[in-house]
Amino acid sequence: MAKVEIASLSKRYGENFVVKDLSIEIPQGEFLVLLGPSGCGKTTTLRMIAGFVEPSSGQITLGGRDVTTLPPWKRNTGLVFQSYALFPHLTVDENVAFGLEMRKLPAAERRENVAEALRLVRLEGFGERLPRQLSGGQQQRVALARALAFRPDVLLLDEPLSNLDAKLREEVRVEIRELQQKLGLTTVMVTHDQDEALSMADRLVVMSQGEVRQIGTQRDLYERPADRFVAGFVGRSNFLAGQCEGDGAFISAGGLRMACTAGVRGKGTLALRPEAVSVGPEAAHLDNSFEGVVEYISYLGSVLDVRVRLAPQDRIIVQIANRSGEVLPKMGDTLKVGWPATSGRVFAEES
Numbered sequence: 001m002a003k004v005e006i007a008s009l010s011k012r013y014g015e016n017f018v019v020k021d022l023s024i025e026i027p028q029g030e031f032l033v034l035l036g037p038s039g040c041g042k043t044t045t046l047r048m049i050a051g052f053v054e055p056s057s058g059q060i061t062l063g064g065r066d067v068t069t070l071p072p073w074k075r076n077t078g079l080v081f082q083s084y085a086l087f088p089h090l091t092v093d094e095n096v097a098f099g100l101e102m103r104k105l106p107a108a109e110r111r112e113n114v115a116e117a118l119r120l121v122r123l124e125g126f127g128e129r130l131p132r133q134l135s136g137g138q139q140q141r142v143a144l145a146r147a148l149a150f151r152p153d154v155l156l157l158d159e160p161l162s163n164l165d166a167k168l169r170e171e172v173r174v175e176i177r178e179l180q181q182k183l184g185l186t187t188v189m190v191t192h193d194q195d196e197a198l199s200m201a202d203r204l205v206v207m208s209q210g211e212v213r214q215i216g217t218q219r220d221l222y223e224r225p226a227d228r229f230v231a232g233f234v235g236r237s238n239f240l241a242g243q244c245e246g247d248g249a250f251i252s253a254g255g256l257r258m259a260c261t262a263g264v265r266g267k268g269t270l271a272l273r274p275e276a277v278s279v280g281p282e283a284a285h286l287d288n289s290f291e292g293v294v295e296y297i298s299y300l301g302s303v304l305d306v307r308v309r310l311a312p313q314d315r316i317i318v319q320i321a322n323r324s325g326e327v328l329p330k331m332g333d334t335l336k337v338g339w340p341a342t343s344g345r346v347f348a349e350e351s
């Protein structure tokens, strides 16, 4: 397993940067996730690490070796695609052995690696089957086994779970993560799914339009989002438009004065997590305390999403835990809501 270093990596098609000036060091054994909306450059980044896309500029180092200009087969990275890309006419064994044949491994060693890889993904005894005789989850595990079979220095996963149904996806998440930890595999996974990203990563890179918005742990991103994009993409946020006063005060479009983290000045946005808002009597003692009218309720089982109108221009979603026996708000109720100043993060309007 190896450390991966990416320095000022860019990819341009014509005038268009699809990845721009990406730099990150991935320590040996880390599970790093690239998270961002569709089209933000995640796959391109992964394919540059694997060697299938040539960077326009920048450098990629694997285990201290500069691989920027090396072809894929000289890099020892294992890549798993969203579409499993198994050969339909080859057996499981033959599919897993495919990369090994390309690498000219002796037959005995090949058989050993295939058996070991299938054991790791818990598919011993499936070697003779064809892909169509397997479930989607099993096919994805074959793809994973194929990537593991030649003992890659780095495992690269491109939306590996998106073809699986919701229930299976959660199981395979845990399987991949446990395997990665057991083997100490340096892994880069790409996904647009924040739940998947948050549940699996050691560290995340949030990307938008080819650029890195923030790099950090789940907690860094959730509690200290660098900008409005991250505040909306990782977890949920209410966004209120208004004026930042720069001294820890924010005046909303509806004219409400809100205490917030001090910072920027001028036109901006206050971001507030739905779960950071308290309701009822306890709300009265917080830095921000308002009364609003309940406009809409989504009953989600363990929680309720309640939309509260604080002023005609200011509406927030408040998440309330559904504790048994408690009286729940109804549409049209007047509700006290409140939150501490530290929960309101302000961002200057983006240019």
Ligand SMILES: Nc1ncnc2c1ncn2[C@@H]1O[C@H](COP(=O)(O)OP(=O)(O)O)[C@@H](O)[C@H]1O
Pocket: 013, 018, 036, 037, 038, 039, 040, 041, 042, 043, 044, 045
């Ligand atoms: N070979 C190519 N030529 C031109 N544009 C491309 C090429 N490959 C990808 N792109 C563009 O680069 C952007 C990023 O693509 P991609 O890396 O696949 O994004 P993601 O994986 O985050 O959805 C997209 O706008 C896509 O259309």
Ligand SMILES: [Mg+2]
Pocket: 042, 043, 044
């Ligand atoms: Mg992609």
